[in-house]
Amino acid sequence: MDIIVCIKRVPQTAEAEVSIDSTGKSIQKDRLTFDMNESDTYALEEAVLLKEKFEGNITVLSLGYPDTDDTLRIALAKGADNAIRIKAENFENPDAFQTAQILKSVIKTINFDIILTGCIATDDAYSQIGVTLAELLEIPHAALVIKVDANEQRTHVHRELEEGLIEHLDIKLPALLTILTGINEPRYASLIAIRRAAKKEIQQLGKENIELEDLVINSVIEELYVPPVTKQVEILTGSPSETATKLAGIVKEKGLI
Amino acid sequence: MNFALSNDQKMLRDEVRKFAENELAPIAPEIDISGEFPKESIKKLAEMGLLGIVVPEKYGGSEFDFVSLAIAIEEISRACASTGVITAVNNSLTTYPILKFGNEEQKEKYLPDLCSGKKIGAIGITEPNAGSDVAAMETTAVLDEDHYILNGAKRFITNGTEAGIFVVFAYTNKELKHKGITAFIVERDTPGFSLGKHEDLMGIRATGNCELVFEDCKIPKENLLGELGQGFFICMNTLDVSRIDIGAQAVGISQAALDEAVKYSKERVTFGKPICKFGMIQNMLAEMATQIHAARMLVYYAAWCKDAGIKRFSKEAAMAKYYAANISVDVTRKAVQIFGGYGYTKDYPVERFYRDAKILELYEGTSEIQKLVIANELVR
Numbered sequence: 001m002d003i004i005v006c007i008k009r010v011p012q013t014a015e016a017e018v019s020i021d022s023t024g025k026s027i028q029k030d031r032l033t034f035d036m037n038e039s040d041t042y043a044l045e046e047a048v049l050l051k052e053k054f055e056g057n058i059t060v061l062s063l064g065y066p067d068t069d070d071t072l073r074i075a076l077a078k079g080a081d082n083a084i085r086i087k088a089e090n091f092e093n094p095d096a097f098q099t100a101q102i103l104k105s106v107i108k109t110i111n112f113d114i115i116l117t118g119c120i121a122t123d124d125a126y127s128q129i130g131v132t133l134a135e136l137l138e139i140p141h142a143a144l145v146i147k148v149d150a151n152e153q154r155t156h157v158h159r160e161l162e163e164g165l166i167e168h169l170d171i172k173l174p175a176l177l178t179i180l181t182g183i184n185e186p187r188y189a190s191l192i193a194i195r196r197a198a199k200k201e202i203q204q205l206g207k208e209n210i211e212l213e214d215l216v217i218n219s220v221i222e223e224l225y226v227p228p229v230t231k232q233v234e235i236l237t238g239s240p241s242e243t244a245t246k247l248a249g250i251v252k253e254k255g256l257i
Numbered sequence: 258m259n260f261a262l263s264n265d266q267k268m269l270r271d272e273v274r275k276f277a278e279n280e281l282a283p284i285a286p287e288i289d290i291s292g293e294f295p296k297e298s299i300k301k302l303a304e305m306g307l308l309g310i311v312v313p314e315k316y317g318g319s320e321f322d323f324v325s326l327a328i329a330i331e332e333i334s335r336a337c338a339s340t341g342v343i344t345a346v347n348n349s350l351t352t353y354p355i356l357k358f359g360n361e362e363q364k365e366k367y368l369p370d371l372c373s374g375k376k377i378g379a380i381g382i383t384e385p386n387a388g389s390d391v392a393a394m395e396t397t398a399v400l401d402e403d404h405y406i407l408n409g410a411k412r413f414i415t416n417g418t419e420a421g422i423f424v425v426f427a428y429t430n431k432e433l434k435h436k437g438i439t440a441f442i443v444e445r446d447t448p449g450f451s452l453g454k455h456e457d458l459m460g461i462r463a464t465g466n467c468e469l470v471f472e473d474c475k476i477p478k479e480n481l482l483g484e485l486g487q488g489f490f491i492c493m494n495t496l497d498v499s500r501i502d503i504g505a506q507a508v509g510i511s512q513a514a515l516d517e518a519v520k521y522s523k524e525r526v527t528f529g530k531p532i533c534k535f536g537m538i539q540n541m542l543a544e545m546a547t548q549i550h551a552a553r554m555l556v557y558y559a560a561w562c563k564d565a566g567i568k569r570f571s572k573e574a575a576m577a578k579y580y581a582a583n584i585s586v587d588v589t590r591k592a593v594q595i596f597g598g599y600g601y602t603k604d605y606p607v608e609r610f611y612r613d614a615k616i617l618e619l620y621e622g623t624s625e626i627q628k629l630v631i632a633n634e635l636v637r
Binding site: 077 | 263264265267268269271272275276304305306307310314319320321
């Protein structure tokens, strides 16, 4: 079974302070650390599990800047066979649709049975690349997948919907699945695998190497901003009886009692 | 000159950091209190190949260099100082002397189990009456046909309660003084070998530190490591390598303390502003960061000396260990100071870092012994 996994290198912002850069259209990235997008790590692990079951080949693909090579190398250390970086420096801030178009132009040159992507990127949170890519490739897809049970021709998948509902789908391959976090337990790369992956070559594709159709621009970022504070928090200080009196006064003043 | 890490060293650092943050850091406070040896963590370390980092692949190791070993020990220690030294002892104090001085049969017999975590390694040098003065050891090994009979006791042995393979030093000829010391590989189930007192330590509390007791312990003759009377040389040669890793452990503990101190200083507000805005706090943070950077460079340099095949790097290893241990106690003390009263409680990890750091000035050669090694190299 030949599998393509689309991955993205994203800034780790869960515990970092995020601020807007001078263009007003992006965030300051110089002090942030970067890593593989979280749900992509689950997509990669799912690919490795499928490869362990059916054998075959895993290609990891990313549209990114040169430092994306570090992320692709870790993917190689975790079980991917080939890695391709499409040079982001050749494209001007592609939106989700353009990104899907670029990925499609590369993927159409590769044999595959399944394409796996993460269900959402933690930086822009578009959740569009996977499903748009499937439409452009004219293959079936399932989004928000939490279980994959595949054979050589078809795959049975579980999708997690709102309110705890689970949808079961039977899909003919080739197909694209966007993977939710928690579907598996992503492995760590062993030191031996790291040593081998460090020596592997990462294929670099520039605009000149890709047969691109006209890129359609559907959206541009106009502005990024931190929402203004609209409600004030007042911390009451003093002894319990003093703060209770103050609180009662406020509640009364606002006409709540 | 090139200060950049190679691709594989960078990947190793990032992946070990992630592993340590996710798998080791969450249980570090718990095992510090219980003193329980982290057996489950050992399995995970083995799966990643962290128990035989410099051992060739043909013996089950990961075949990385000594700089990478130091990086891995730093990252593990940043999350959990106990697991850091457990890993360091398995790598540089057990697998390393067997790899360097063992014969082919010994390497094939012991290294795969030490790398896979099937058996944990430990080393027996220190005795109740012989710490810094290694040659004052009283343990003896007497040849009796095809066995050596070992008698004596070893004290403060990291990994002691859990280890399956021990490298043990004993006198085979007391008259020859330090040239009469020989190294042996002792297996856990050898008749006459038992465990003594389990130490209740101030820091690195989950390291299975205990006493080893040998009472007419019969070791097969083929378990002699290196040559007869080569023990002191093996011991010093091994300590040169392991001191780099203790330096790395010190850098890891110190980095953890700095990370916590920076984070807290941005959150804690006094006199109307975060304490990181105060000069006295900034002074401490700047000193801590500089001390850690200098210590890391000394550790990397000593490890690089080993990788570069420089034969004599005792001074560089002693400098790295002495300085890193010294600043680690200072950096963790400053971290507690920045946290104020909260730093003295178990609500925050900095009190643990402070306790963990103190051992660095004591084991694998006290700071005084490191200075002795450095000075001896200067005036010899």
